[in-house]
Amino acid sequence: MWILVYIFFIILNAIAYFVPKNIKKSEIYSTSIFAILFGFITDEVLNLHLNLYGYFNHGFQWQGFFSSFMYFIPINNLFLNYFPVKKGPLIKAKYIVIWTLFSVLFEWLILQTEYLYYNGWKLWYSALLYPFIFLILYINLIVVRKLNNSEKC
Known part of the structure; x- marks a missing residue:
């Protein structure tokens, strides 16, 4: 049944590839590398070291x-592509909450396919962490933009 997860991943990547882009290619590239590294570090500690969950x-x-x-990569790109950068903090917070709800629902669905298993981890831990993860992704975009706009050495 975990093949459904890969089908979803393929659809998610297609959506991320074909949607109109609101962020630059250099931002997509930089933030995607950060998202992968961030994800791998998280999995290294929580999955492989602490054995709280696994694939x-x-x-x-x-x-x-x-x-x-x-x-x-596609989650990072879609999240940042539509992030309401020029809106107020309440709109930004609502946007992060929506992505958190989507992520918790998706994680719960993945658990049903045996693609992901918990070994001490709880879904509500993820629900508490996702807002911080999305905030970190947004802060990384801000850093990338500042570096792109800084003077050349």
């Missing part, structure tokens, strides 16, 4: 590694 079976799994690229 398919205990330990490193190539399917989980590969799917990280298929998930972290």
Whole structure:
């Protein structure tokens, strides 16, 4: 049943690829690398080191590694592409809450497919962490923009 997860990943990547872009290619590239690195570090600590959750079976799994690229990059790009940068803090907070709800729902659905399993982790932990994760992704975009606009050395 986990094949449904990959089908979703393919659809998600197609959407991320074909939507009109509101961020520059250099921002997509930079923030995608950050999102992958951030995801890998998180998985290294919570999955492989602390064994709180995992993909398919205990330990490193190539399917989980590969799917990280298929998930972290399009989610990062879609989240940042439509982020309400010029809106007030309340609108930004609502936007992050919507992405958090989507992420928690998606994580719950993935749990039903045996693609992801918990070994001490709880879904509500994710619900508490997702807002911070999305905020970090947005802060990274701000840093990338500042670096792109800074004077050349």
